[in-house]
Amino acid sequence: MKTEGDAPRASSRFWRLLISIRLTVFLLLSLAATSIIGTLVPQNASPQDYVRAYGEFLYRLFYVLDVFDMYHSWWFQTLLVLLTANIVACSIDRLSSLWETVFVKTPGFRLSAFRKLKDRESFSVQGSADALEARYAAAAARRFTYTRTEKTGEGFCIFAEKGRWTRLGVYIVHFSVVFLLMGGLIGSIFGFDGFVNIPEGETVQAVRLRSGGGEQPLEFAIRCDDFQVSFYETGAPKEYRSSLVILEEGEEVLQKDIIVNDPLRYRGINIFQSSYGKIPGDLKATLEKGISLSFTSRASGMVYRETALVGKPVALPEGGGTFTVKELLPSYRFMGQQDLGETLVGSLASPDGGTTEVKLPIRFSRFDKMRKDARFVIAVDEVVEERYYTGLQVTSDPGVPLVYAGFVLMILGCIVTFFMSHQRLCIDVVGRGRKTMVTVSGAANKNRAGIQATVRQMSRRLNALDRG
Amino acid sequence: MNSSSILSIVTFVYGLSALLYIICLIFRKDAPGRAATWTAILGVAGNILGVGLRWVESYQLGYGHAPLSNLYESLVFFAWAIVTIYLFVERRYKNRVIGAFTMPLAFLAMAYASLSPNISDRIQPLIPALKSNWLIAHVITCFLGYAGFAIAFGISLMYVVRERPGGQGPVSSRFPEPATLDDLTHKMVQFGFLFLSIGIITGAVWANSAWGRYWGWDPKETWSLITWFVYATLLHARLMRGWRGRKIAYISILGFMAVLFTYFGVNLLPGLHSYGAQ
Ligand code: HEM
Numbered sequence: 001m002k003t004e005g006d007a008p009r010a011s012s013r014f015w016r017l018l019i020s021i022r023l024t025v026f027l028l029l030s031l032a033a034t035s036i037i038g039t040l041v042p043q044n045a046s047p048q049d050y051v052r053a054y055g056e057f058l059y060r061l062f063y064v065l066d067v068f069d070m071y072h073s074w075w076f077q078t079l080l081v082l083l084t085a086n087i088v089a090c091s092i093d094r095l096s097s098l099w100e101t102v103f104v105k106t107p108g109f110r111l112s113a114f115r116k117l118k119d120r121e122s123f124s125v126q127g128s129a130d131a132l133e134a135r136y137a138a139a140a141a142r143r144f145t146y147t148r149t150e151k152t153g154e155g156f157c158i159f160a161e162k163g164r165w166t167r168l169g170v171y172i173v174h175f176s177v178v179f180l181l182m183g184g185l186i187g188s189i190f191g192f193d194g195f196v197n198i199p200e201g202e203t204v205q206a207v208r209l210r211s212g213g214g215e216q217p218l219e220f221a222i223r224c225d226d227f228q229v230s231f232y233e234t235g236a237p238k239e240y241r242s243s244l245v246i247l248e249e250g251e252e253v254l255q256k257d258i259i260v261n262d263p264l265r266y267r268g269i270n271i272f273q274s275s276y277g278k279i280p281g282d283l284k285a286t287l288e289k290g291i292s293l294s295f296t297s298r299a300s301g302m303v304y305r306e307t308a309l310v311g312k313p314v315a316l317p318e319g320g321g322t323f324t325v326k327e328l329l330p331s332y333r334f335m336g337q338q339d340l341g342e343t344l345v346g347s348l349a350s351p352d353g354g355t356t357e358v359k360l361p362i363r364f365s366r367f368d369k370m371r372k373d374a375r376f377v378i379a380v381d382e383v384v385e386e387r388y389y390t391g392l393q394v395t396s397d398p399g400v401p402l403v404y405a406g407f408v409l410m411i412l413g414c415i416v417t418f419f420m421s422h423q424r425l426c427i428d429v430v431g432r433g434r435k436t437m438v439t440v441s442g443a444a445n446k447n448r449a450g451i452q453a454t455v456r457q458m459s460r461r462l463n464a465l466d467r468g
Numbered sequence: 469m470n471s472s473s474i475l476s477i478v479t480f481v482y483g484l485s486a487l488l489y490i491i492c493l494i495f496r497k498d499a500p501g502r503a504a505t506w507t508a509i510l511g512v513a514g515n516i517l518g519v520g521l522r523w524v525e526s527y528q529l530g531y532g533h534a535p536l537s538n539l540y541e542s543l544v545f546f547a548w549a550i551v552t553i554y555l556f557v558e559r560r561y562k563n564r565v566i567g568a569f570t571m572p573l574a575f576l577a578m579a580y581a582s583l584s585p586n587i588s589d590r591i592q593p594l595i596p597a598l599k600s601n602w603l604i605a606h607v608i609t610c611f612l613g614y615a616g617f618a619i620a621f622g623i624s625l626m627y628v629v630r631e632r633p634g635g636q637g638p639v640s641s642r643f644p645e646p647a648t649l650d651d652l653t654h655k656m657v658q659f660g661f662l663f664l665s666i667g668i669i670t671g672a673v674w675a676n677s678a679w680g681r682y683w684g685w686d687p688k689e690t691w692s693l694i695t696w697f698v699y700a701t702l703l704h705a706r707l708m709r710g711w712r713g714r715k716i717a718y719i720s721i722l723g724f725m726a727v728l729f730t731y732f733g734v735n736l737l738p739g740l741h742s743y744g745a746q
Contacts, residue, residue: 021708025701032697032726039687039734071685184683193681232531232593240596260596261678272680273596395680403682407669414665418658 179406616660
């Protein structure tokens with residue numbers, strides 16, 4: 001990549017910019033600063049609201065700059081892409097050399113370098129150096145992943161190290177950021193975010209998209225059998241619960257009650273409880289199945305119930321003639337005044353041949369009592385209940401596994417980077433006549449206090465080992 | 469005695485401890501310092517007791533949820549986290565001066581929770597969206613992170629005061645060495661950054677299980693990301709460009725302002741929902 005293009009100078013300058021931490025700091029701060037805009041200006045509201053809030057001129061300016069949907073604007077996305085490029089370029093640049101450092105077969109140690117270190121502890125023991133070698137080597141091997149013993153002029157030294165791989169921690173963090181951005185990109189290209197309202201008992205096969213307002217067909221159907229909402233005594237909502245059934249080609253394949261925070265996932269599609277509402281009952285459907293009417297006899301006080309279908313005369317008891325349901329009016333103004341809502345119209349044929357038109361407003365069951373000289377008071381018996389509909393959020397996001405992998409990597413990478421280090425230790429054993437000097441010294445790529453503690457512990461352990 | 473009254477007492481215990489730390493700093497006496505530490509430990513114990521009792525009370529009310537579900541409860545946890553982390557730092561570094569800069573923050577958090585007329589200390593039932601274990605993980609990790617940043621903020625203030633151009637005063641010369649302050653700021657920022665990251669992540673997972681999207685550029689989310697960017701900048705400036713001392717202290721102070729805005733300021737922005745609601 002470094003030598004691409006016919007102007008190597010320019011391209012290498014570009015590359016140097018791309019791998020510079022200056023660019024990183026600039027991008028991070030720019031993202032932080034520009035992100036604020038979108039929290040000050042409400043996003044994705046209606047143009048009318050914006051014009052009212054900001055006036056014509058600012059509205060036009062903001063519109064041109066994509067401020068109203070800034071997190072999806074070209075310039076914000078460009079910052080994100082640059083950030084990704086910055087991380088990837090840096091990783092390529094550093095990782096190739098770091099890789100060799102991390103994956104060496106035999107790590108190099110220089111005794112002279114260790115002898116200059118400040119972080120060291122010394123003690124002396126009786127006896128010769130050689131007698132200590134095996135025990136010391138074993139003690140070091142217990143605490144470190146790699147150890148090696150070398151003879152020196154006056155004795156021996158043990159090199160030990162651990163955590164070499166932790167140098168890769170930063171790159172784990174950086175790759176996690178790339179994972180997140182890739183996952184987000186995949187989600188926005190291949191996923192969708194829709195919603196649908198399903199009245200109880202009904203089935204849908206498509207959902208409405210949140211952005212753009214188009215329709216997204218589904219490969220299966222969703223039926224809502226039941227919706228329930230419960231409340232605390234305080235009036236706050238306690239639970240929203242929808243009983244859903246998934247149907248494939250008419251076959252029920254899955255049943256699940258969903259509540260908020262416990263969605264239904266099927267074939268890569270997620271179905272979330274999101275809202276609810278009420279719709280008036282479906283009278284027409286009831287009417288087709290037969291509507292239950294009550295006839296209260298004024299003479300005997302008896303109540304008779306009959307199921308009536310449109311156009312089919314019902315014989316009244318006590319020889320009272322017949323009643324025929326004719327039609328359902330969506331609204332009915334009584335005496336040209338108040339609208340009584342949905343009203344059933346029927347005709348009453350008395351045994352003596354006269355017919356009377358009867359109006360039965362559904363919601364006013366005692367309305368027919370007003371009819372003078374009637375033998376029967378008629379009412380629609382079962383008031384058709386309002387029904388709930390459940391509001392479902394229906395999404396598909398194939399980027400989620402990548403994003404979640406990024407989440408895990410980021411946490412692991414941060415732990416490695418912040419709290420683990422590459423520790424290198426040297427146990428330098430020098431024979432001085434009948435006495436032997438032992439010096440433990442160490443260095444780490446970070447966390448000085450950590451290596452100091454390791455040196456102290458190792459020195460104490462070796463010293464104790466000798467006594468015991 | 470209910471949990472709210474215990475927590476009100478804890479507010480004053482923290483206030484007393486903060487006062488003792490300040491006295492210890494100004495008059496260079498050990499006795500008030502030791503008293504300050506023991507008062508702080510007492511406060512932490514009371515804080516834990518209060519939160520535990522509140523948990524029990526929520527079951528007695530029939531709601532039964534961990535006391536981490538609204539602004540009051542999160543502030544109480546925040547104060548607890550600040551004091552607890554601070555006490556670890558004090559033990560590790562054997563230095564009480566930092567307490568004069570961090571205990572007041574814990575006291576202010578508790579005082580705001582207990583005394584502000586806008587914050588209800590009533591135990592409320594959980595609305596459906598808040599019934600999630602991810603929420604508990606989210607609140608705990610976010611506020612551990614914020615507590616780390618709060619302590620880093622206190623230490624950065626000390627750095628700026630100690631290293632101000634006019635030279636050291638009689639009080640600020642008792643502060644730890646600049647290198648120690650710088651190192652501690654860095655450690656606290658690392659701690660805070662890790663937990664803020666986990667907090668944002670658990671929040672995203674929660675949002676994905678409740679609403680089917682892990683990120684929605686909602687102002688609270690966006691501000692937590694802004695905070696994250698500021699601290700990421702700090703880490704990179706320090707690790708890669710070798711910034712130390714004053715510059716780092718300034719970024720750390722800026723970062724804590726972003727934390728405060730994420731926490732309190734977001735509710736002042738136009739067209740928003742309150743804590744936890746959606
Ligand atoms: C938002 C995303 C981030 C971006 C864009 C970013 C970018 C970069 C870049 C471009 C470098 C220079 C790489 C090099 O020269 O090797 C770098 C280095 C570094 N970054 Fe990040 N970074 C991000 C997040 C993080 C995070 C979250 C951490 C914390 C754990 C982190 C820790 C580091 C460290 C420790 C280095 C120094 C690497 C070294 O010593 O070689 N970065 N970062």
